[in-house]
Amino acid sequence: MDGPVISxxxxxKLARGVRLREDAVRGQTVLLAxxxxxxxxxxxxxxxxxLDGERTLDQxxxxxxxxxxxxxxxxAEDVMAFVRELSIRRMLEIVE
Amino acid sequence: xxxxxxxxADAMGKTPRAPPPMxxxxxxTHRCPLACPYCSNPIALTRANExxxxxxxxxxxxxxxxxxxxxxxxxxxEPAARxxxxxxxxxxxxxxxxxxxxTSGVGLTEARIASLADAGLDHxxxxxxxISPESADRISGYAGGYERKxxxxxxxxxxxxxxxxxxxxxxxxxxxIDAMIDLAVRLKARRIEIATVQFHGWAERNKAAxxxxxxxxxxxxRTVAKARENxxxxxxxxxxxxxxxxxxxxxxxxGWGRVGLNVxxxxxxxxxxxxxxxxxxxxETIRESSLARIWYDSDAFNAYRGDDWMPDLCRSCERKxxxxxxxxxxxxxxAGDANATDPVCIRSPLREHLTREADALAATxxxxxxxxxx
Ligand code: SF4
Ligand code: SF4
Numbered sequence: 001m002d003g004p005v006i007s008x009x010x011x012x013k014l015a016r017g018v019r020l021r022e023d024a025v026r027g028q029t030v031l032l033a034x035x036x037x038x039x040x041x042x043x044x045x046x047x048x049x050x051l052d053g054e055r056t057l058d059q060x061x062x063x064x065x066x067x068x069x070x071x072x073x074x075x076a077e078d079v080m081a082f083v084r085e086l087s088i089r090r091m092l093e094i095v096e
Numbered sequence: 097x098x099x100x101x102x103x104x105a106d107a108m109g110k111t112p113r114a115p116p117p118m119x120x121x122x123x124x125t126h127r128c129p130l131a132c133p134y135c136s137n138p139i140a141l142t143r144a145n146e147x148x149x150x151x152x153x154x155x156x157x158x159x160x161x162x163x164x165x166x167x168x169x170x171x172x173x174e175p176a177a178r179x180x181x182x183x184x185x186x187x188x189x190x191x192x193x194x195x196x197x198x199t200s201g202v203g204l205t206e207a208r209i210a211s212l213a214d215a216g217l218d219h220x221x222x223x224x225x226x227i228s229p230e231s232a233d234r235i236s237g238y239a240g241g242y243e244r245k246x247x248x249x250x251x252x253x254x255x256x257x258x259x260x261x262x263x264x265x266x267x268x269x270x271x272x273i274d275a276m277i278d279l280a281v282r283l284k285a286r287r288i289e290i291a292t293v294q295f296h297g298w299a300e301r302n303k304a305a306x307x308x309x310x311x312x313x314x315x316x317x318r319t320v321a322k323a324r325e326n327x328x329x330x331x332x333x334x335x336x337x338x339x340x341x342x343x344x345x346x347x348x349x350x351g352w353g354r355v356g357l358n359v360x361x362x363x364x365x366x367x368x369x370x371x372x373x374x375x376x377x378x379x380e381t382i383r384e385s386s387l388a389r390i391w392y393d394s395d396a397f398n399a400y401r402g403d404d405w406m407p408d409l410c411r412s413c414e415r416k417x418x419x420x421x422x423x424x425x426x427x428x429x430x431a432g433d434a435n436a437t438d439p440v441c442i443r444s445p446l447r448e449h450l451t452r453e454a455d456a457l458a459a460t461x462x463x464x465x466x467x468x469x470x
Binding site: 003004015016017019021023025026030032034035037087088089090 | 116118162163164166167192194196218219221256257258260286287289327328329330331332334
């Protein structure tokens with residue numbers, strides 16, 4: 001059985017049961033999933049919030065590149081690495 | 097970006113004061129229709145009329161959220177035996193707690209699961225005892241349990257609530273791990289948690305019937321490794337191997353009073369579910385004290401924090417930051433002293449004896465279970 005393959009053309013969003021939350025007590029943002037709490041930095045938060053289930057990962061990376069005036073290939077690589085990590089942990093729903 | 101609950105807490109463990117707790121297990125009730133021979137609940141159960149009221153539980157949840165708890169596990173006994181389960185869930189969610197229901201499935205109906213979904217329940221952990229009605233219902237001592245579990249998994253999927261399958265493995269079902277993993281995939285679970293039986297509470301009485309053989313454990317480890325590859329991206333497999341065949345003990349609860357806390361049905365606050373077996377410690381209840389005070393300042397929670405309490409063997413050992421000297425309840429049960437090095441550790445003078453005992457128990461031909469309340 002093969003797991004989902006994620007590419008730049010994939011459209012994804014956080015799976016149900018996975019969510020971002022402010023953790024006021026520790027002064028951080030956390031991504032919560034069953035038995036997991038990941039402290040996430042600003043970049044990770046921006047990526048997670050961009051996973052809207054509508055844009056492809058390529059589009060998201062391109063939008064970031066424009067917004068932050070950064071090299072697109074580098075950004076696309078970062079987004080992809082992070083998203084694959086989430087997928088292996090079953091934290092994503094693949095919309096298409 | 098840091099990783100799991102444990103790592104997040106580790107990064108904060110340097111301060112002299114204990115870090116805030118990440119997780120709370122609320123044992124809503126000890127009532128349970130099943131009779132698993134490895135039940136980890138204490139031998140003396142809390143009676144229904146001693147259970148905390150709805151309002152009292154809601155108050156505990158609010159305090160927990162203020163204290164920094166992120167994950168709330170609603171557990172038991174069987175939490176569905178509480179008629180206010182949906183109200184409790186709704187309240188917990190309103191405080192921002194990630195709310196997880198740990199259930200045998202018995203007592204849940206399609207309508208109730210829909211209400212739980214409506215109330216915002218984040219996740220369900222459903223236990224299975226075996227992979228067929230015959231084997232599962234024999235182990236749980238509850239006829240019809242298996243069928244109900246299958247139905248519950250389907251209703252959870254329909255309601256969109258993510259699912260983890262919990263399986264306790266032991267001598268009598270160790271060969272079914274493969275099939276349990278396949279079943280979890282068929283039930284559309286995202287995760288399976290396979291834990292080898294531990295000998296706390298009722299399980300102690302069934303040691304000979306439950307203790308797996310070394311060979312079984314080794315085969316299980318290989319099975320899990322292979323399944324992890326096969327199901328990557330489909331099913332997350334968390335596996336807790338048998339500690340009596342490993343070299344080092346487990347970090348109990350991520351360390352005593354470091355990551356999580358338990359609240360019993362009557363409101364007693366414990367560092368771990370078996371902590372009450374330790375003599376000399378007294379545990380406060382939320383009827384007489386606040387959760388914050390108990391977590392930070394009570395003698396029981398401070399008893400095994402840091403390394404002052406440790407025997408030299410552990411205090412001088414570099415692994416103390418990893419396993420904190422192991423399980424206090426296990427040290428008590430096996431060494432007769434809760435302050436001892438966990439006898440599972442290869443550095444413990446008691447380890448050899450333990451290995452011989454485990455091998456002898458494992459070699460015992462199958463014996464009947466002693467069921468709770470039967
Ligand atoms: S002290 Fe022992 S029984 Fe208690 S949680 Fe830790 S490992 Fe489990
Ligand atoms: S000696 Fe103590 S700290 Fe070291 S590995 Fe053993 S139990 Fe852990």
